[in-house]
Amino acid sequence: MELADQVLTGDPWAIARAISIVESESTESAGLVGQLFGHAGRARVVGVTGAPGVGKSTLVDRLTSEWRRGGTSVGILAIDPTSPFTGGAILGDRIRMQAHADDEGVYVRSMATRGHLGGLARATNDAVVVLDAAGKEIVLIETVGVGQGEVDVARTVDVAIVVTVPGTGDDVQALKAGIMEIADIFVVNKTDRDGADRTMTEIESMLALRDTSAMEWRPPVLKTRATTGEGVPAVLEAIGSLDSVRVAGDARRRERALVQLREILTRRFLKVVEGGTSEARSWNEMLDRIACGTIDPYRAADEILRLVLKER
């Protein structure tokens, strides 16, 4: 049986192998996604974003348990910005796999944010296609929420949840970096700590600055204690309400298509201009010429584009 067919049966080994392929963007990856794409499109994609230590994983685990209680299958993608040389992602993955190890309805996977060319959103969206095609009804994406790659991920989910904790002015500050604008639901976790109400007020007042006239949905600010499960049902409820407000997440789906297509195009285009056997020398020469100041990068780009693009 082909790998794509095995993925469609929901076989965890096949899912793991398929995600590794899309993550590495080996030559098989385009073909594999092509095979699976027509079988995807049914999963609800939920993003959970927040700084390290706010309790994202605990919240994700709680949400997962709630969905599992209702018989809904869940795929979890943990985007881990750990550098390759520490191996943190893999360790965390193993620990978390154990929590749902006995449950065939849950698939957990960490994705490392390697690679230069902003491939994170592409790899993540391809992994969503794999899990979606494999029959997962919910795909949870957990991210730290910093940097363009992660913001791109968060922009493409159906439901974007931003998690913070009381008393971290800095965290709320850091969240401003693009993620505030795309949040559908705010969660203040660890409300046993001091200052929960102040943090909620801070978020509310940031929300008040947004132009709400064009908004179909005003993001609620919810309190949770993920460790005890307190407040988690309200988060699920908010996700449900959002689903009923939005018409099948069409805009998000188009956004996802945009991010995917841009990344794939960019990567292939750069491969052509940087790699193409005969061109490789001229690419390196061009870099040398820029580095020693004999040509500026804009004129260099003009020359390269003239070489590779059709006349128009």
Place this chain on the structure above:
Amino acid sequence: MELADQVLTGDPWAIARAISIVESESTESAGLVGQLFGHAGRARVVGVTGAPGVGKSTLVDRLTSEWRRGGTSVGILAIDPTSPFTGGAILGDRIRMQAHADDEGVYVRSMATRGHLGGLARATNDAVVVLDAAGKEIVLIETVGVGQGEVDVARTVDVAIVVTVPGTGDDVQALKAGIMEIADIFVVNKTDRDGADRTMTEIESMLALRDTSAMEWRPPVLKTRATTGEGVPAVLEAIGSLDSVRVAGDARRRERALVQLREILTRRFLKVVEGGTSEARSWNEMLDRIACGTIDPYRAADEILRLVLKER
């Protein structure tokens, strides 16, 4: 007098205007950078990276004062990941301008991290060209150090300084995200706080994990109290030693050329495929087809590339 000529005289108004142009990437920006490029290449580019609240700005100000004492001119670019709608960047800029307001040898500028297509590194490097051509001998770039755009910035500086504070395990953790690998100098700031030595040991032990065989330089871990100036001369000394080890930063300059060229090419290429008058409709149609599942993004990319690239 043309704007480029005015920049070459070091006129602060002209510098401000030129950076605004490269930041917005208006149509003038390519021409302007082209004019200035041949006059740049002399400045030493120093990056100062760290989480919010570690005291980057204070350290940058101290370093600036030291350089100014020796008569060296300094340009400061503060990369601020504040979202456009809060206006934090501009406020911070104004406050900091005041500290060196009387000193013509210092130019301070905040850059906002707007834009989707990873334009941060390009805009920053273009701003470096402006400051460099304007005669600034040192260009200090201050960044929060998260996300690919910022890592790209940090990779292209001549000297990368990573700042942390005692007792923030999370911060050291967050720094793993790519920035650890490129640091030339580590600074543990606010050493009046508890745990400074433990933080230093943590960084040292992370460094011990690196493959040092190919390294020309072992990054020192230095203690500072930027508020009092304690330890700052040792940082300057380390920068000096690094300069003498590296042959004119050639590798970094080539890296800078690479980042620049990739970003400019990517942006122009996407403009061609997404925007070009007659193509615009087919681009939107393609997004719709991906969004509703009738074509996968890889095949869509193939079709588009066939349309725009020359046969090879």
